[in-house]
Structures are given as C-alpha cells and as structure tokens.
Amino acid sequence: MSHQVRLAPNLILLLSLLLSLWVPTASAQAPSSAQSQYGELADALEDDGRRERLIEQLRGLERAAEPAPLGMEGEVPAAQIAASSPSGQTAEQVSFARRMAAATGNIAGDLGQQFAAITGVVTGWFGSDSGAGVAPASETALDMKTVGAALLNLAMLVVATFVVFWALRALAGSAFIRLSRWASRGSEKLAILRTAAAVGMAAVADIVVVALAYLAGSFIASLLTEQLAADATRLALFLNAFLVVELVKAGLRMLFSSRYEGLRLLPVAAEQARYCNRFLAREAGLIGYGMLVLVPVLNFNVSPSVGNGMGTLIMLLALVYAALVILRKRTVLRTALAQRAEHHHGPARLALLGLSRVWHGLALAYALLVFAVTVLNPETAVPFVATATLQTLLYVGAGLLVSVALGQLIGKEIHLSERINASMPRLQARVNTYVPTGLKVIRALILTLVLVVCLDAWRVYDLAAWYGTEAGAMTVSALLDILIILALAAAVWVALASLVEHKLSPGENSTPAQAARGETLMGLFHTTLAITIIIMTVMIVLSEIGVDIAPLIAGAGVLGLAIGFGAQKLVQDVITGVFIQLENAMNTNDFVSVGSHSGTVERVGIRSVALRDLYGTYHIVPFSSVDAVSNFTREYGNHVGEYGIAYRESIDDAIVQLEAAFEALKDGEHKDNILAPMTVAGVTALADSSVNIRVVIKTTPGNQWAVGRAFNRLVKIYFDKAGIEIPFPHTTLYFGEDRDGTAPAAPVRLTDDRVVSTQSGK
Template identity: 50%
Template sequence: MNLTTKMLLPIIWLLCAVPAGMVQAQQSTQTNDNPSYSALADLLENEQSREKLINELRTMADNSAAQTQAVAEETSAASSSSRELAQTTRAIAEGIGEQFTVLANVVNGLVEGEVAGDDQVSMAGLMEATLNLSLVIVATLLAFMLMRRLIGPLLYAKLDGWALQGSNTPVIRRVICVVLAAVVDVVIVGLAYVGGNLVATFLVGETGEQTTQASLFLNAFMVIELLKAGLRMLFSRRYDGLRLLPINASEAAYWNRHMALLIGLLGYGVMVVEPLVSIHISAVLSQGLNTLLMLAAFVYAATVILKNRRRLAGIIRTSAEQSRLATSRISLHLLARTWHLLALGYFVVVLVLVLLSPANALPFVLFATLKTLGIIVVGLLLSTLLGQIMGRRIELSPDIRRKMPLLEARLNSYVPNALRFLRFLVLAGVILLSLNAWKILDLATWYASEAGGMLMGRIIAVAFILAVSAAIWVTLASLIEHKLNPETGTGMPSARTQTLLSLFRSALAVLLVTMTVMIALSELGIDIGPLIAGAGVLGLAIGFGAQKLVQDVITGVFIQIENAMNTGDVVTLGGITGTAEKLSIRSVGIRDLSGTYHIIPFSSVDTVSNYMREFAYHVGEYRVSYRENIDEAITHLQNAFDELVADAEQKPYVLDALEVAGVIALADSSVNIRVRIKTAPGMQWAVGRAYNRLVKMHFEQAGIEIPYPQSTVHFEGSRQGMAPALKLEQAGERHSG
C-alpha cells in the first residue's frame, strides 16, 4: 500500500461514518476549499490513480477478509452494547455542541445583518406577521378567559357540590363530575378555538385565508389547553369535588401551577415559536432554539423536583401510615424514598429522546406520557373503587343470618384477601400497560404469540379454579351450617347428624384444598403424576410406620358408621365415664364428672358403653326393716312414683309405668325391694334423684323405717331374757361426787 492510499483511507472512512445531519451542519459553517475534498476529487478524476486505488483496495479486502470477520465475531457480541451506548452518548454531546456552535454563528450573523445560508430576514414582513399573530392571540385568549369566567364557575360549583354529597360509592360520583367538568372545559376550548379561527380568517390578513402563523398558534392553543384541562382533572385548584387525586387545595394549586407553566413553555415554544423562527429567520436557529427549550424545561423540572423532594416524601409517608393494607404501606414507603429519582429519570429520558430525534421523539414522549398518566389514574380509581365496594362489611338479611349465622363472618373474612389480590392485579396491569405505552414491552405481540396466549390462558384457568373452589366451599359449608342450625325450621338436629356433618365438613375442607392444588398445578403445566405417586409411596411408608395411627383411624370410621356414640353422649370408654365433647376421626375427648378432660384414641377402645341410646332406666333398691309390711312399703313406692309423674317438670322424661321387681334380697339388717323406671335417654339420673326424694318423704310419713347399719349388744341374763340393768353415770358427776 502506497502513501497516497494510506492518507485517503481515513478520509473515506470519515465520509462514510459521519451522520448526515452532522455533515449538513458542518457544510453550513466550513468553507469549500477544504484540501481533503480537493485531494479526493483529484484522485478520483485521474483514471490511472483511480484504477490503482481500486486494485489495492480489492487486494486488502481479500487478504484481511477472514481476519476481519473473525475479529468482528469475537468482539461484536461483547462490545455491541458498550459501543452503542458510547456512540449514542457521543452523538448527543456532539449534537448539542454542534447546535450551540451553529446557534452562536446564526445569532452573530443576525447581529451583523446576515443569516447563514440563503435565508434573509425581512423585518417588515416579520413585524407584520408578529402584529397579525398578536391580534389572533389576544382574541383567542380573551374569548377563552371570558367563557371560563362566565360559564365555567356556575357549572363547576354545581358539579362540585354534587360530587361531595354522601354516597355508597363516592369515587363513582366524583369521576362522573370530573368527566362532566372536563367536557365543559373541552367545549370552552373548542369555542375559543372557533373564535380565534374566525378572527384569523376574516379580520387578519387577506379575507377568507388564514395565515400560517395563526394556524400554528391555534393548533398549539387547542393542544395545550386540552392538556391543561386534563391536568385540572388531577389538580383542580378551587373545587375539591372535581379533583381526582387525594390532595388538598394548596398542594393541588402548587403542582398545577408548575406543570401548567412547563406545558405552556414546551407547547408554545415547540409548536409556535420554533416553526415561526424557522419560517422567518433560520432553520438552523430553530434547531438551536429547540435544544435551548428542552434544556430549560429539564432544568426547571429538575429544580422543582429537588426542591420538593423531602416535602412530598413526607406526604407519601403519611399516606402510607394511614393505609390499612401491608402491601400499600410498603409500596408507599418505597415510593417516598425513590419518587424524585423516578421523576428525574423520566425527564432525562425525555431529554435524550428529544435530542436524538427531535422530529419524532416529542410526539412519542407526549402520547406515551399521556397514556401513562391515564393508566395510573385509572388504576388509582379502580383501587379506590374496589376499596369502597369491598372494604365495607357485608351485611346479610336477618333471615339469612338466622338460618346461616356463620355465613356473614365467613364472607367478610374472604373480603380482605380478595381485595389484596384484585389490587395486585390492578398494580400489575398498570405496570405492564405503562411499559407498553413506552414501547418497552409489546403486549399485543406477546399476547398474540403462542407463549403469551398459553400463559394468559393458564392464569385465567387457575383464577377460575380458585373462584369455583371458593364458591363450592362457601356453598357446601353454608348448607352444612343450615342443617346444623336448629332455627332453620327443621328443629334441633340429632347428635349423630351433628357429628357426621362436622366430620364431613372437615373432610370436605381437606379434600377440596387437595383437589384445588392438584388441578391448579396441572393447569400451570406441572406434571402431578409424580406427586400422586410420591404421595402414595409416602402414605404406604407412613402406614407401616404408624400402624397405631392407622388403627385409630379405621376404628374411628367403624365407630361412626355403627353410630356407637355422638357428641354429647354419656359413655364409658377405657374405664372412663363422661360426656363425649369432641369426636375426630382418630380419637374422642371425654370430660368426666369431676371436670377432667380425657383424650382416648379409638385403638384403645374395646367396648363402648353408651347411656344415651333410645331410652334408659333408673334402677332403685330400697331397704326396709324386717318388721315392716312389704306390701305396704311397695304401695308407698307406687305412691311416690305417682307423685313423680304428676310433676310437670319430670313427667316428660318418664316413659312407662313403674316396674316393681319385688324383694330381691333378705340382707343382714334389711329387706331389699327393687323398682325400675323407664326414662328418656340421659335423664335417668335426674329422674332417679327426684324419685329418691319422694320415696324418703313417703316412708317418713308412713313411719316405715329405712334401716341403716347398727349393732345390738346383748347382756348375760336368765333363760327368759331378763338381764340386769346397766348403771350409767356421767363422768362429770362422778368426779364431782
């Protein structure tokens, strides 16, 4: 390679690498006598040197093609991201510097009476255009302010009062009023726009034609005022009922003022001033002015953000402390720490996009920002609406509460979890739609793809399964509760019914949870076959290792099938007698007469003695003295029974006549008579206590002796049974004598 080729190759590379916009800017400032361009033109004009250069380039390409490709493949993957970032940063910096250089040259040319390029400034035309535009601006703004002053307050005040009235769902009322107020704003802006068009068409310039300057302003006025109308929906200064965000009036006025100023600065600057400068002065100056506007807006926004960093963070923390949901508190605390970073990052992104692509970036940023704000506002409204609808306690009718007393509490226990889940869905939707608005994600393409459609289908299927399972549980549990409730019209259920329904409810809960988890995992694409097989093997291992537990369960199942006992029965199990308070599939809990609570596994139960089946007997044995008349004693026992039956409190529990078994024993000191009274199950003890009382009273009235253990002392005497008298004296008398 000769010296000429080595000198020209860097020049050719520079000509191919410099962006078109930068070359165009350089051509406006550089002179046409650059030696590099002259040398290149001379070289290409000479046929021999051109052929020689071509041959040398082809030789270089053939020799280094393989090496260049290998190096490119090794380095492209590792350095592509870094190279792109470096090139982007350099392009931004060079673009800003170039624009400031060109802007300085243009301003210098204006001061000296010249403009770079072929554009020449016509001061007369500029003054005329400025005067005509001023008339249109004054007429449009005057009409706009008059209509807002005269028409707006009347309607706004009525809408504000209606929005603040009490309602079950105040957010819906507020949204309706805010939308109506926004419609009024749009109508006023439209009327002012029409008025400005009439003035621009018939009073300014030639009749029937509208100047470009007036058209630019009117379009900008329409866009900016519509944006401000949307801003007032969030930050209404005067009307609390027409403000969507939950902030006070002073806070709303502060942010409305700064945001409106920023919108006006960028809107009128980009849509009016910049095009007018490009038309009447210089396109290069217009580009520089655009850069200045973007930088000024960024500095202004950054200043406001940093100035309010701590104050707004404190307001967000206060809202976090007032939130009742843990997720909301955590999110708000995180937002309080990072809100300024998010805001600064947003404006940095906007600035970079606008500087990289001024023609396309600003509309994209505007629409993406509006979409994001709309999505966030809708998400906040939905979250608030869900809180107002589901946050209130569910109140059922008195009749339903009477039939199903636990249903209301059960439904209210589900509400907080359902509200958290729905708010999580709203938050996820807001994040995904916001990313889609900024083209970071393409939700439509993703959903149209096979993976996206499959994932959404599975998520919807799982949500449907959970909802159906919850509905089945609520329905069946409510039906069981309805059957167990004695106030449903069917009366008090039997003890067996109560026991079986309680066990069925527990088994239903376990079965429903297991089936729901299995089906949900299957819908998510997880193979549940190994899980079922593993559960079977685990169950077999547990069965071998816990035979006692298996025996408990099997015995308990057969005890329930045979209806051996129910909750509330008085039974004897394992030598313990008491009331069965709790039955499970494995054991029974018994409370004895002294109040001790015993848990007896079914595997240790050989015999169940139940005192509460169908009927019972009070078996009484009554002793009378040998000298009493037995028939007379039996008559008094019958009289006591008749009095017992005559008692209204005891009569319902006595099921049959008195059964007298007769004399069952001639004991050492008494004659024993047995009777039996048939009673309702479980009432034998109460009836027996009442009957014993009456027997004692009747025997006393008849003078029938009820013997008790006693000893007879005999003294030695004659055959006729005469014994000498026993002399007794008190110890005190003997001592005193």
C-alpha cells in the same frame, strides 16, 4: 413566477430541489426561466437512465441527512466508539463506562452548540451593522416587519381562541357544580362509583369545550389566512399545541380538581390538589406550547440549531422548576404517604413507607431522564416521552380508581336475609371471607398489570411482541385459565358447603340431639368436600401450567394401594367412623362411653372421636378400638334412685315422703327437665340393714344426673322432717359372758380424750 410560487409553494419547492440535484452547476450559471426548468425536469423523468440517477442522488441525500446513530436514550453505540479507538478495540470490548462517558460528552457538546447558535442569532439581531454575516438595514427592517405581522396574527388567534375557551368553560361551570354535588351525596358504599361516573361526565364536557374552542380557533385561523394572508402553518402549530395541552390539562383536572371537590379522583385535600394542578398545568403549558409552537417556528424560519437550542432551554427551565417544587414539597408528601401507610397492613404498608422515603429521588431521576433524552434526540424523544408519560398517567389513574373502588367494597360487609341465614347459618360468614379475599387478589393483579403496561409504555420491553409469541400467548392463557379455575373452585365449595348446611342445619323445631348430629355430619362432609375440591383443583391447575398429571394420578393410585396395605388400622378407623356417623351413634356434646373411656364428645372426625371426661382430661379414641358405643344423651334420660329405710319404718310413709320430695322438685329450677311423673317401682330389696325403695324420674337427655342430685337433697330433707330413719352401718361391742349366761357390767367413761373402762367394784 412569484404568482406561481404563491399559488403552489410546495410544488415549486419540490421542483427546485429536484432541479438543483439534477443540475449541480446551476448556482454558477444564469438562472433559467420556470418553463425551461419544467422542461428539463420532464426530460429527466422521461429518460430511464437519468431518472434512475436522480433517484440514486435522492437516496444518497436521504442517507446523508440521517442523524448520527444513537443507542437507547442517547447512548453512543459501542461500534462507533470502537471505530474511533486508537487501540483497535472491538465493539464487545468497549466498556459501559466509556459508552456512558461518550454519551455524556455528546450531551455537553450538543448543549454548547445549541446555546452558541442562539447567542449568534441574538448577536446578529441586536449587534452592530458592521461585520461579516450581518444583513443590510433594509433587509433587516423587512424581516422585522414580517415577523411583527406574523406575531400580530398569531396573537390575534391566541386571544380569540382562549376567549372562546374561557367563555365555554364558564358556561359549563354550572354543569360541573351539579355533578360535584351529585357525587358528594348518597351512601358511602357507592361513593367511588358515583365519583367515577361524575368525573367521566365532567371529562366529556371538558373535552367538548376544548374541541369547540379548537374548532372556533380553526375558523378564526381560516379568516386570518384569507383576509390578512397569515401563514396557515404557524397558526395550525398553535391550534395543534392548544388541543394537546388543554387535553392534558383536562386529564389533570380529573385527578386534581381544585374547584370542584366531588370531581377529584385522587383522595387529596383541596389545597394540595390546587397546588399539584397548578404546577403540572404550568409544566404542560411551558413544554407543550414551547416544543410544539416556538421550536418548529425557529427550526423553519431561523435554523434547526437555534430551534434545538430553544427546545433545550425550555426543557432546562421545566427541569429546574420541577426540581425546585419536588425538593420544596418532599417533606409534605413524605408525611402524607406515611400517614396513609398507617391505615394499611402487610405489603401495602411497606410499599407506602418505602415510597415516602424515596419518592423525591424517583421524581428527580425521571425529570433528569426526560431532560437528557430530549437533549440527545429531541426530534423523537419529546413525542416518545410525552406519549409514555400520558399512557403512564392513564394506566396509573385507571388502576388507582379500580383499586380504590375495590378497597371500598372490601371494607363493606355483606348482609344476607334472615331466611337465608336461618337455612344456611355459615353462608354469610363464608361469603364475607371469600369475597374480600377475591377482591384483594383482583386488586393485586390489577396493580401488577398497571406496572407491566407502564413498563411497556416506556419500552422497557415490548409487551405486544412478547404476547405475539407462542410462549407469551400460552402464559397469558394459562394465567387466565388458572384464575377462572380458582374462582370456580371457590364457587363450587361455597355452593356445596351451603347445600350441606341447608340439608343438615337444625330447624326451629329440632331437638338438641338433631342439632348435635347435624353439626357432626356437617363437619364430616365439609372436610371431605374440602379435600376433594383441593385435590381436583391442584390437579387441574398443574395440567394448565403444562405438568403431565397422568403419572401423578398413577403414582397416587399406587401410593393409595400401598397405604391401604400398610395402614390397615387407619383404613379401619375411617371405615368404622363412617358407619358410626351413618348410624348416628354419637354427636357433638353427647355424653358417651366408648372403649374404656367416658366423657362429653367434643369432636367427631373421620378417624377418631375426642372426649372430655369429668376431670377435664381430653381423650382421643380411634374408631377401630370402639366395639360399643353407650350414649347417655339420646332422646331422654332416667334418674334411677334407690332409697333405704330402717326396718322399723313404714314403707308407705316413706313413699309418701318420696312423692312429696318429687312435687317440690317439679316446682323448682328443674321443672323444665322433667318429662313425666315419677315412677315408684317399689321395694327392690330387703337388705342387711335397710329396706330399699326404687324410683324412676324421666328427664331430658343429659340432665338425669343434675335432676338426681337435686332429688337426693330433697329426699334427705323430707325424711328428716318425717322422722324416717335412713339406716347406716352400726358397730356392736361384745364383752363376752359368764358360764351362767350373765354378762359382766362394762361401764364406759369419757375423760378428756381418753376412754377409760372400769369394772364393777374397782
């Protein structure tokens, strides 16, 4: 029978369990042979009634073996507390504080039972031989011999597996060095992409090394099982733990690579990365090998209570070690986060500053939560916590990687070619405005998604179940549709605005008037396009979120009709402004006269025009009050000057001096503003005290006043040199006359400030 048990241990264990269930008094009777047990089991399975009773007994044992029901994270259900309450409370009346007290009491009770079990086992191993429950010396020696052989086999597998693993790591070191150097070279713009690619390739190589070491360990385990009759289950426990722990360490090396600078995803210094990697690797090794190897072995070979106690001890050691490291490094990380916050603005700065103050509290709370959950429900808590933690690290790592990549792209300015900038001068500025804004929105959405999936990993809510509902699917679909609509609206705005700029932007040979008209029309079209796109986008977004826009459109039509009747002046302003722009009556920087105001055009809108007069006064003139537009800066301007000379002067000599003054004007600073030779129109009037001569000088638009002022100065200079009198008003004093037609003398003498008039003989 021992041979059969050695060949098929699982089958014999199952048969023994079934027989012990079916024949409950077998322990009091003499043991039967294996043949009789097989026959009894066969008879029980052939009989329908006995088979049903056997199934019922198995179900009863299954229900009896179930652990006591616990709530979320070990919380005792209110129904269980209410059942034990002497006052007869219902489940709804049990307070939260009492449930928490019950959960805390369970933790203390579990800890006491687990450590008592460990103490009993240790006392039984190393205590005296006398007393109840102590095995005989021969049996103890046999157990110690068996344990020693098992430990020797396990040690051989551990040493061989790690030797192969370290050898493969050493061989892959040259590849890691080359990847690190490649990631550190090149342009700064693509640094994060090269780093991500290098880290990805290094991670693949690291995983291959772990897999090869695992395969080598499996081969060695098979040899130990065949040659030395080692327990394959214990060896498989170590190999599985090795695979899990080393894969976790490979993930940590992606974030905190201490030996290779270019293969580190997180932007931390080498010393900090080395410390974090060492701390987290130790925690992973302690928890992984302890909970996946030592605890199962104790559960199977000693007792479940001893295994649970050892698991609690392992988690307690991990908790104490983590708490010491967190408290020791709380100031260092706080300073680092505060310094990083100085480089950010807005919500990111506030988040980093807040995290720098409370990070150690959050870390300690997380460690305590993991420890409490593990103590309350070690069988399911450890896999859950490990899976949730690994998922959180993966989500946060991927989110940080994408966030850093987008941050580098946001800080880079996009440069377009000179040809594109010449035809669409505002496109580069517009692209450098909308692209960073879009990247910031994408980064915020990614960080929000990371937070959502991290909460889902910790079972705060069931994201998959929510998405499976109609409301969840509609919400996600509407959100994606809104993002696509906004992106398309921005793309349409950029495309149409750039097309308008391409059509209206002045070319190299454009005149100032054409350039001004282009600026005016671009402003008008940009305003119209922006209003149209915004209204259409808002309407489509409202329809996506479930708002019926038909009443809004009907209401907008009625409102527009009411505005049309009640604001006829406004409608007239808009319509008149459109026709003024289509007729190119005025443009920005033109000097015009509209209504009762004259000045330089600073802005032309769809309803009014803004003027700045010579005194700096800012006028806004509605188009409805504009009955005529006088533009003084269209195509060219004329300086029309009339210069008067005395009647006794020669007209021809005066014209010669006027032409000489014009020649001097052409050689001065205004030579580029003169478009044609001066035209002498001739004598325009024989005035009361002067003979007026008119000249016309054709100038560039807007410069006729400056040219006229300069020409007036030169005319005065040249007339003075030639002795030509420019008449001015004269005053004649008449003292009367005698009857014979003679006038008495009226001598005038100036004495100080008084004028004294004396007559002859006085």
